[in-house]
Amino acid sequence: MAKMVTLKDLLEDELKDIYSAEKQLIKALPKMVRKASSDELRDALEEHLEVTKRQAGRLERVFEELGSKAKAKTCEAMKGLIEEAEDMMSEDAEDAVLDAAIIGCAQKVEHYEIASYGTVKSWADRIGNNRAAQLLDETLQEEGDADKRLTEIAESMVNAEAQSGNGGSRGSSRSSKKSSSKRR
Ligand SMILES: [Fe+2]
Numbered sequence: 001m002a003k004m005v006t007l008k009d010l011l012e013d014e015l016k017d018i019y020s021a022e023k024q025l026i027k028a029l030p031k032m033v034r035k036a037s038s039d040e041l042r043d044a045l046e047e048h049l050e051v052t053k054r055q056a057g058r059l060e061r062v063f064e065e066l067g068s069k070a071k072a073k074t075c076e077a078m079k080g081l082i083e084e085a086e087d088m089m090s091e092d093a094e095d096a097v098l099d100a101a102i103i104g105c106a107q108k109v110e111h112y113e114i115a116s117y118g119t120v121k122s123w124a125d126r127i128g129n130n131r132a133a134q135l136l137d138e139t140l141q142e143e144g145d146a147d148k149r150l151t152e153i154a155e156s157m158v159n160a161e162a163q164s165g166n167g168g169s170r171g172s173s174r175s176s177k178k179s180s181s182k183r184r
Contacts, residue, residue, distance in 0.1 A: 011123040012066060015059060016073035018116050022056040023072055025109060028082045036102055037095035040153050045106065048146050055139045062124075065132040082111050096161035103154045111148040117143060 004010050028100035029049040036042045063070040093101065117140040124133035 006127075007123055008066065010064075011120055011127065012063075013073070014116070014120050014123070015062060015066075016071050017075045018113070018120065019056065019059045019070060020072035021075040021083070021113065021116070022052055022059065022079035023081055024075065025052050025079045026056065028085065031089070032085065032102055032106065034153050036087045036099055038099050038153065038158055041099050041103065041158065044146070044149050044153060045102075048106075051142055052147065055142065058135050058139055062132045062135050063128055065135070071079050077112055078109070081112060084108075092163070094165060096158055097165070099158045100154060100162040103150050103158060107147055107150050110143050110150065113143045114140065114147065 001013070002009075004013060027109040029045055029052065033042050033045045033049070036045060037136065060070040085102070088101045088105055089098065091098070091101070117136055121133050121140055123138055124130075
């Protein structure tokens with residue numbers, strides 16, 4: 001690519017990385033939903049899928065604000081995080097243990113995104129594009145909310161169930177995958 005001369009050039013380059021990250025996540029989340037057993041976790045992941053689709057659209061608006069075209073440049077970090085999640089989900093594990101693993105993987109993704117959005121938001125601020133900064137901040141807040149919700153799900157139920165191992169204390173929140181797929 002052309003030499004990056006200004007902070008705006010760097011911002012546009014980083015936005016391409018994040019745009020790729022969101023697109024990869026849109027493809028990966030449905031698999032995580034299918035592998036999750038806890039209703040709360042599935043709901044949270046499904047909701048985050050919808051939020052993530054909107055975030056990709058919001059990034060397109062940010063590109064517009066900067067006067068450039070939305071383009072993705074493979075985010076290798078997200079690729080790695082998703083590969084690790086897929087490895088983890090192919091392990092033979094108790095439902096609750098797998099749920100705890102999925103939450104861990106999803107939180108690594110959220111933390112990566114929080115770091116990325118925090119950075120591009122401050123760059124957008126610096127170059128004086130308030131609208132772009134505002135849009136990026138909206139997503140930053142959503143990623144933070146998703147992260148907190150995952151912590152709550154882990155700490156209020158999943159981790160305890162995983163701790164007891166084999167079948168142990170199944171909360172009423174946990175229903176079979178079959179019945180839950182009918183719900184939707
Ligand atoms: Fe996101």
